[in-house]
Amino acid sequence: MHNDIAQILVSEQEIKEICVKLGKQLTKDYQNKNPLLVGLLKGCMPFMADLSRQIDLKFEMAYMSVSSYHGGIASSGDVKIKMDLDISIKGRDVLIVEDIVDTANTIVTIIELFKHRGAASVKMVTLLDKPDGRLREYQPEYVGREIPKAFVVGYGLDYNELYRNLPYVGVLKPEIYNQK
Ligand code: PRP
Ligand code: MN
Ligand code: MG
Numbered sequence: 001m002h003n004d005i006a007q008i009l010v011s012e013q014e015i016k017e018i019c020v021k022l023g024k025q026l027t028k029d030y031q032n033k034n035p036l037l038v039g040l041l042k043g044c045m046p047f048m049a050d051l052s053r054q055i056d057l058k059f060e061m062a063y064m065s066v067s068s069y070h071g072g073i074a075s076s077g078d079v080k081i082k083m084d085l086d087i088s089i090k091g092r093d094v095l096i097v098e099d100i101v102d103t104a105n106t107i108v109t110i111i112e113l114f115k116h117r118g119a120a121s122v123k124m125v126t127l128l129d130k131p132d133g134r135l136r137e138y139q140p141e142y143v144g145r146e147i148p149k150a151f152v153v154g155y156g157l158d159y160n161e162l163y164r165n166l167p168y169v170g171v172l173k174p175e176i177y178n179q180k
Pocket of ligand 1: 040041042043044066067068069070071075098099100101102103104105106107157158
């Protein structure tokens with residue numbers, strides 16, 4: 001375990017099992033659709049890679065870079081699109097792939113945008129859900145694991161752009177973000 005991590009919350013093994021389970025469910029639910037997976041960078045990266053390989057269907061993948069934390073531990077509430085999609089989502093069954101839903105500022109903003117752009121359906125799959133963090137009402141359709149209100153990093157999740165490469169999700173030691 002990395003020295004800056006207080007506790008592992010979701011192990012590498014558990015993440016694997018979550019991807020298999022969600023992959024099976026999505027394979028069933030999107031059978032007769034023309035799904036488009038949209039990953040929200042940068043956090044979605046490892047989860048999108050692992051989950052997509054467990055979905056046994058033909059589908060496209062696209063990415064958008066969206067940020068509201070700007071490296072820190074609290075949502076700024078200002079959701080910035082840093083890189084937009086390179087394809088039209090009009091009439092598509094969009095499945096947004098996220099690492100975490102916390103305040104829901106990000107996902108609610110993006111869903112509104114996608115509906116405005118004419119998507120046929122917009123649903124989301126998230127590895128982690130932190131329901132106690134909500135500032136906006138929102139319930140994701142597909143959730144890997146619910147987690148308590150702690151600042152977590154790893155498997156795509158960052159603090160100041162670091163720790164995204166950890167193979168598990170862990171609680172960051174408070175002294176790491178309190179030292180400045
Ligand atoms: C994080 C995370 C989600 C979002 C969730 O992204 O990856 O996209 O915040 O938080 P919310 O529900 O409170 O909006 P971040 O803004 O840190 O950008 P990143 O993915 O590039 O790290
Ligand atoms: Mn993100
Ligand atoms: Mg971040």
